[in-house]
Amino acid sequence: MIDVVGIGDDGWVGLDEGRRGLVRDAATVLGGRRHLDLVAEQTAPxxxxxxxxxxxRPALPGLVEAAEATGGVVVLASGDPLRSGIGSTLIDLLGADRVRIHPAISADTLARARQGWSAEETVVVTxxxxxxxxxxxxxxxxARIVVLCSGGSDPARLGGMLxxxxxxxTQLTARWHLGGPDEGALATRADAFTETTADLVVCCLDVRSDAATVAGGTAGTMPGRAEDFIEHDGQVTKRDVRASALxxxxxxxxxxxxxxGAGNGTVALEWCLGADRATATCVEQDPTRAERIIANAAALGLAGRVEVVQADLANTDLGGLPQPDAVFVGGGASEPVLEAAWSALPPxxxxxxxAVTLGGEATLLATHGCTGGDLTRLTVERAAPLGRHLSWTPARAVVQLAVIKGDS
Structure with missing residues (x-):
């Protein structure tokens, strides 16, 4: 059993007797240099x-194995070891039955306490x-957001990005060394935040906007953002049809x-924006569009959540992709592709x-005969100038197949 002991910026004095005993009795103590310095005089001779x-990560298995051979192992971690910490990594590596977590008060909990924000109304982002x-x-x-930062330059960078x-x-409050003797804070508008040299920083955001277009345009999780929410070359699923698909x-x-057949990736990107930790794999043949999807994902804060496979969909082995919970086929919908997608889905x-062509419509009709589900023809008309007047301008009709896989 490996004991992961959470420790705050107050060091040894902040540990209860149970966690102190674990550190005193351990044959091996592992941790960051800062954590080890906090208990330097307390470990066993x-x-x-x-x-x-x-x-x-590459060295962790061998290091843990060597440490376990010597006897009791204690790992030191900041605050809650399961808040983007080493505790989660060790459990992934060894399994929950071999790792015991002893959390301290996390930095985000202390930040909320200083702000007077409840857990229910606060989002934590690392x-x-x-x-x-x-x-x-x-x-x-x-929105109220607690941001766990890497270093002292992050608050000013965050203010600039906002x-x-x-x-x-937005009211941006930077707090550092929470719970320790060097605790401090600086609060101002995001657009007025200046550089701070403090480390161990947590930023608290009380989100505000001066622009009504920003406040009402792309915020929130609901789909159907205007097409210009990303960079694209025109190959996008239009917002009304995209909202229906999502x-x-x-x-x-x-x-x-x-x-x-992701095109510029609008469906995948709004999928990820629609739910916490949602991820996507995009298959797109055009290399420029594939690169654009990656750039758009990063610009939206979705780096690491969107994988792009640049390949011809008709010749791609879909079985090598992570298992999906949902599949969207926006381009290149052939019967073999739909059959492979359907087979990959769990109950x-x-x-x-x-589909927007007669051939594509026939393909969806044939698939519907095998899978069932709903076939819908979507037509959208938008008002556009016609001389001195407004007139309805229809977009190309889209046929949509939507089906949920049963247990059979």
Whole structure:
């Protein structure tokens, strides 16, 4: 059993007697150098005290195996070891039955306490070792967000990013060394935040916008954003049709989507924006569009959640992709592709496919004969100038197949 002991910035004095005993009795103590310094005088004589190597993950199995051979192992971690911490990594590596977690008060809990924010009304986003743009999907008027940062330059960078995206009126409070003797804070509007040299920083965002177009345009999780929410070359599923598709696909937390014939990736991107931890795999033949999907994902704060496979859909082995919870086929809908997608879905999985040609419509009709589900013809007309007047201008009709896989 490996004991993972959470420790705060107050160090040894903040540990209860149970966690102190674990550290005192351990034959091996592993942790970051900062954590080891906090307990330097308290470990057992002769204990093997080791700082993490860099890079950590490749060396971790051998390091843990060697430590276990010597006796009791304690791993030190910041606050709650399961908040984007080493505790989660060890459980992934060894299994929950071999890892015991002893959490301290986490930095985000202390930040909420200082702000007077309840857990129910607060979103926690970690950007430690990650792109600050991970905050972007959570921005909405009135949102309260606690951001775990990598370093002292992050608050100013975060303020600049918020300003660039129209959220400069957000109240940004940077807090550092929470719970320790060097605790401090600086609060101001995001567009006025200046550099701070403090480390161990947590930022608290009370989100506000000066621009009504920002506040009402792309915020929130509902699909159907205007086509210009990403960079594209015109090959996009239009917002009204996209909203219909996503209503049938039903993004849920942690679920995975295949977007086949992804174009510029609008469906996959709104799928990921629609639910926490939702992910997507896009298959797109055109290399420029494939690169654009990756760039758009990063710009929306979805880096790491959208995988792009640049390949001809007709010649792609879909069996090598992560299992989907839902599949969208927006281009290249052939019967073999639809059959492969249907076979890959688990019971309860959702398939949505679109066609705009007579050949594509025939393909969906044939698939419907095998899978059942709903066939819908979507027609959208938008008002556009006609001389001095407005007139309805119809878009190309789209045939939609939507079906949920049963247990059979």
């Amino acid at each position: 002769g204990a093997d005290v080791r700082a993490w190597p860099s890079p950590l 950007t430690v070792g990650r792109d600050l743009r991970a905050v972007l999907p959570h921005l909405a008027p009135g 300003t660039d995206h129209g959220w400069g009126a 209503a049938r696909l039903r993004p849920t937390p942690g679920a995975h989507l295949w977007d086949l 309860g999985g959702r398939l949505v496919a679109h």
